[in-house]
Amino acid sequence: MLLIRCPYCEAERPEVEFTYAGEAHIARPADPSALSDDDWRDFLFIRTNPRGRHFERWRHMHGCGRFFNAVRDTVTDKFAMTYKAGAPRPSDEEIALAASVKEARP
Amino acid sequence: MTNFRIAGKGRVNRSRQIRFTFDGVDYAGCEGDTLASALLANGVHLVGRSFKYHRPRGVLTAGSEEPNALVGTDRGNGRSEPNTRATVLEVFDGLKTESQNRWPSLTRDIGAVNDALSMLFSAGFYYKTFMWPKSFWDKVYEPVIRNAAGLGKAPTAPDPDTYASRFAHCDVLVVGGGAAGLAAALEAGRSGASVILCDEQAELGGSLLSEPAAEINGQLAWDWLEDANAALAAMPNVTVLPRTTAIGYYHQNFVGLCQRLTDHLAIVPEGAPRERMWKLRAKQVVLAQGAIEKPLVFAGNDRPGVMLAGAARTYLNRYGVKVGNRVVVVTTHDSAWHAAFDLAQAGVEVAAIVDVRGTVPSQLAAAADALRIRTLIGWTVTGTKGRLRVSSVRVNPVTNGGKVGAAETIACDALLMSGGWTPSVHLFSHTQGSLTWNEDGQMFLPGRGMEECRLAGAGKGRFGLKAAFEDGAAAGAAAAADAGFGAEPAVYHVEGELSFTGVTGRELPTDRDPGHAKAFVDFQNDVMAKDIRLAVREGFKSIEHIKRYTTTGMATDQGKTSNINGLAVASDALKRPIPAVGLTTFRPPYTPTSFGTFAGYNKGALFEVTRKTPIDAWAEENGAAFEPVSLWRRAWYFPQVGEDMHAAVARECKAVRSSLGIFDASTLGKIEIVGPDAAEFMNRMYTNAWTKLAPGRCRYGLLLGEDGFIRDDGVIGRLAHDRFHVTTSTGGAARVLNMMEDYLQTEWPDLKVWLTSTTEQWSVIALQGPNARKLIEPFVEGIDLSEGAFPHMAVATGKICGVPTRLFRVSFTGELGFEINVPARYGRAVWERLFEAGQRFGITPYGTETMHVLRAEKGYIIVGQDTDGTLTPDDAGLGWAIGKTKPDFVGKRSLSRPDMLAKDRKQLVGLLTTDPKTVLEEGAQIVLDPNQPVPMKMVGHVTSSYWSAELGRSIALAVIQGGRSLQGQTVHVPMPDTVHAATITGMVFVDPENTRLSA
Numbered sequence A: 001m002l003l004i005r006c007p008y009c010e011a012e013r014p015e016v017e018f019t020y021a022g023e024a025h026i027a028r029p030a031d032p033s034a035l036s037d038d039d040w041r042d043f044l045f046i047r048t049n050p051r052g053r054h055f056e057r058w059r060h061m062h063g064c065g066r067f068f069n070a071v072r073d074t075v076t077d078k079f080a081m082t083y084k085a086g087a088p089r090p091s092d093e094e095i096a097l098a099a100s101v102k103e104a105r106p
Numbered sequence B: 001m002t003n004f005r006i007a008g009k010g011r012v013n014r015s016r017q018i019r020f021t022f023d024g025v026d027y028a029g030c031e032g033d034t035l036a037s038a039l040l041a042n043g044v045h046l047v048g049r050s051f052k053y054h055r056p057r058g059v060l061t062a063g064s065e066e067p068n069a070l071v072g073t074d075r076g077n078g079r080s081e082p083n084t085r086a087t088v089l090e091v092f093d094g095l096k097t098e099s100q101n102r103w104p105s106l107t108r109d110i111g112a113v114n115d116a117l118s119m120l121f122s123a124g125f126y127y128k129t130f131m132w133p134k135s136f137w138d139k140v141y142e143p144v145i146r147n148a149a150g151l152g153k154a155p156t157a158p159d160p161d162t163y164a165s166r167f168a169h170c171d172v173l174v175v176g177g178g179a180a181g182l183a184a185a186l187e188a189g190r191s192g193a194s195v196i197l198c199d200e201q202a203e204l205g206g207s208l209l210s211e212p213a214a215e216i217n218g219q220l221a222w223d224w225l226e227d228a229n230a231a232l233a234a235m236p237n238v239t240v241l242p243r244t245t246a247i248g249y250y251h252q253n254f255v256g257l258c259q260r261l262t263d264h265l266a267i268v269p270e271g272a273p274r275e276r277m278w279k280l281r282a283k284q285v286v287l288a289q290g291a292i293e294k295p296l297v298f299a300g301n302d303r304p305g306v307m308l309a310g311a312a313r314t315y316l317n318r319y320g321v322k323v324g325n326r327v328v329v330v331t332t333h334d335s336a337w338h339a340a341f342d343l344a345q346a347g348v349e350v351a352a353i354v355d356v357r358g359t360v361p362s363q364l365a366a367a368a369d370a371l372r373i374r375t376l377i378g379w380t381v382t383g384t385k386g387r388l389r390v391s392s393v394r395v396n397p398v399t400n401g402g403k404v405g406a407a408e409t410i411a412c413d414a415l416l417m418s419g420g421w422t423p424s425v426h427l428f429s430h431t432q433g434s435l436t437w438n439e440d441g442q443m444f445l446p447g448r449g450m451e452e453c454r455l456a457g458a459g460k461g462r463f464g465l466k467a468a469f470e471d472g473a474a475a476g477a478a479a480a481a482d483a484g485f486g487a488e489p490a491v492y493h494v495e496g497e498l499s500f501t502g503v504t505g506r507e508l509p510t511d512r513d514p515g516h517a518k519a520f521v522d523f524q525n526d527v528m529a530k531d532i533r534l535a536v537r538e539g540f541k542s543i544e545h546i547k548r549y550t551t552t553g554m555a556t557d558q559g560k561t562s563n564i565n566g567l568a569v570a571s572d573a574l575k576r577p578i579p580a581v582g583l584t585t586f587r588p589p590y591t592p593t594s595f596g597t598f599a600g601y602n603k604g605a606l607f608e609v610t611r612k613t614p615i616d617a618w619a620e621e622n623g624a625a626f627e628p629v630s631l632w633r634r635a636w637y638f639p640q641v642g643e644d645m646h647a648a649v650a651r652e653c654k655a656v657r658s659s660l661g662i663f664d665a666s667t668l669g670k671i672e673i674v675g676p677d678a679a680e681f682m683n684r685m686y687t688n689a690w691t692k693l694a695p696g697r698c699r700y701g702l703l704l705g706e707d708g709f710i711r712d713d714g715v716i717g718r719l720a721h722d723r724f725h726v727t728t729s730t731g732g733a734a735r736v737l738n739m740m741e742d743y744l745q746t747e748w749p750d751l752k753v754w755l756t757s758t759t760e761q762w763s764v765i766a767l768q769g770p771n772a773r774k775l776i777e778p779f780v781e782g783i784d785l786s787e788g789a790f791p792h793m794a795v796a797t798g799k800i801c802g803v804p805t806r807l808f809r810v811s812f813t814g815e816l817g818f819e820i821n822v823p824a825r826y827g828r829a830v831w832e833r834l835f836e837a838g839q840r841f842g843i844t845p846y847g848t849e850t851m852h853v854l855r856a857e858k859g860y861i862i863v864g865q866d867t868d869g870t871l872t873p874d875d876a877g878l879g880w881a882i883g884k885t886k887p888d889f890v891g892k893r894s895l896s897r898p899d900m901l902a903k904d905r906k907q908l909v910g911l912l913t914t915d916p917k918t919v920l921e922e923g924a925q926i927v928l929d930p931n932q933p934v935p936m937k938m939v940g941h942v943t944s945s946y947w948s949a950e951l952g953r954s955i956a957l958a959v960i961q962g963g964r965s966l967q968g969q970t971v972h973v974p975m976p977d978t979v980h981a982a983t984i985t986g987m988v989f990v991d992p993e994n995t996r997l998s999a
């Protein structure tokens, strides 16, 4: 069972408190009617499904109830970092820094 | 009965005799025995028949890796278990055990005919033999295979035991209580860290229990062990868990421990759990799981009496049991020599030590000479004899060039083998830790780890007691330090070490055709070396494929004794080095674990919560039949004396349509949506337009997914400009709230709206029928109930029976109706008051079945029954619920995708069977032409189907391709007995003008 850090509660909590909510940083278009059928299809169904680093959404369902974002490796299942909904996609440097701080924690 | 117990040897308690049975025969054992050691003490080697060939099998090992000695156990009071390993089963008074996979008896087994036919059962036989003729599969092959397959007999009665579970945390978890684990736990314990030490056996010590002659720091091993146990017990920060297996190692040092609490007890204390699952989070983990001895691969290596040399040594030194009177040892590793020496010193005749290696350490040869043991260096074993127990072994010299010379036969009643040792890296492997091939030691060793984890001792290839102690101490100290505690590893002096050199056994050389040798690699799944070679010849190159094709390593022991041998045989056949062939993945659980342990407390009433409304108890007292609806239990119907469901539902329906029914609708999902932007939020979420809905009015709301398909529906009341009372389907409440929160938090965080689940705050009493208003009028304060002031789809707050209410004028029946929301705690009182007052109208409580019939008569859909996640509003005939002028709402864009506008989409319609008495089956498929050839083209299916008492005939709803344009046409519903004809109609069967809503 994973330990997941909720960026709102600022605490690590067991996975059973959370629900997964799909890929992150897929914003709903401001005006869907302006999108072509193909673009709307891509928004609805097309996901990156990477082997490795994945930006994804979780909800602290049985805690504060907030949705947030996480960077997780789909091979190792390790979380590099979590961050609040609405925050921009973190850069490689930010992710590396967050992961190294985590490693250094006793 | 012969006694194979040796005086002065072993740790079992001779003064405490245990009586148990095996296959109905009464035997004596000692306290401290396993079933295996007790049977061996009685001279019993034959304990079971093998899985595929039903070959006689005996005890191979002395530990949890045992592949052969699986027995059925009966511990009394309905406590039974198949496939218990005799090598870990502690005997107690009254234990009943029986052998498996044999009929009619262990010594005379019909299934052994498979052995004679073994050429038919070679690698991949499941895939090949039974392919033809196809018609034989259902009737012949499958029943026969199913009857023959499987190990043991599953219990048929419910498990009478209870199981416990707990969460725990510690600084350092040490897995394995042998020399390395003890040293690690002592070190970590002394540092002050919180430590859990678990070991799968009944007592700590591991290999020390088989090494009484070794000296540690000047103390004999067992004396040192006693002191170590005492030292650990004296440390309050250390928890020692014997009989506890670490079954799985998961992310972030989460380890599952299965603790066996009562299986070893003759009398189980009332209410004591049988096993406990520890869900443990450790800061640091030390894996000290030791090593598992490998069998050698040669013809006849599976006869009862052929066992691992280390196991024989354990039976002698730990249990005081000699495994035979005249033994032969065959080995490629030094350690087996020590078994020969110990047995010889205990007075057992050792007929020969056969070492396949060309040379052996000189001190071993000298020791053998001193004990007058014949040694055959550079010899091989090419066969064994003995039907139910080995009686002789065939040995041959091998020249330097590899030529196998003339055979000699040596009589024996036990053959002890050793092909070296395999470090137990299973748990490390669970963590995705990489394994690297060690060419010198011919073994896989832990490589890069993924967790806060260390290995120690033989489990990482550090063999010998001194190495184990020092490695364990170092690992324990380092783990404690990483957990924040200071520790300095102790130094250990060990005398009486075993010699630990050897080579990994390949299949032993033979002068016979290896293609006919019954040389077993996987004992439990009956896989022979020639099966693996056959798989390679047939083109399998990866060990993962070879494994699945031959089933080697796929038995319940996960190939603990067979994996490396299988790999070596494959490697030889492929002419590629072992690491290039690969290693299969180990998966939890480490050893077979009862389902009960995983279930823990979550069984019976605790398997899933049952949600009950405040009125549920009234329904129970009044004889309701219940049905589960999501997690709720709901009153289904209220049968009166002598009524079946059909009669009860017909009566309830009639009461609602003619006078008055009362229904507990409390399970409806309810969400309070509040805030200045509440209407805007509603506009974006639901298809309908909300801006112009006046406070005090309701509207049917339709919720889509972004893909345009119907997700939920419900009546929504506007209580104030900034406040909506949303209802959802009973099963959809949590899902809908989650969806709303998602959009609010992540797409529109600027909206000033707050969402609150109020499902359980309100009791909801539906009063439906022409007399509904007459009943409630006298009880309502503050609301004018007249048709003009409070029409259909109105909502108001006031009081009923003196308590606050949100009163809805709504109908899910087509009759004049009210839904009375009162704070949950008043629900039952208001219900009872209205029920009492309603007697003059013949008020009738009705359940979900009647509710379903009444709504279907009106063509009201149930999301999830009449829709299935592929229906658009238009498909469901709900196009009118879309706010056409709204620029956007969830799912709107999808409704104009080309496929959503296709003409042949399935549409919801009504169906009336030609025979009015026929009630179609829900889910039944619909075809246009019943005479077309099979497979027929299916154009839709029945979604709802009931007997309508009102109409005196059946009614149904169905989705049919282009159904609305086919009104009046006849379709057909083929069923096993006959084909039913039905006519497509509109969806409203009763009161299409809705005159009754305003009665």
Ligand SMILES: [Zn+2]
Pocket (backbone or CB within 6 Å): A006, A007, A008, A009, A010, A060, A063, A064, A065, A066
């Ligand atoms: Zn939180």
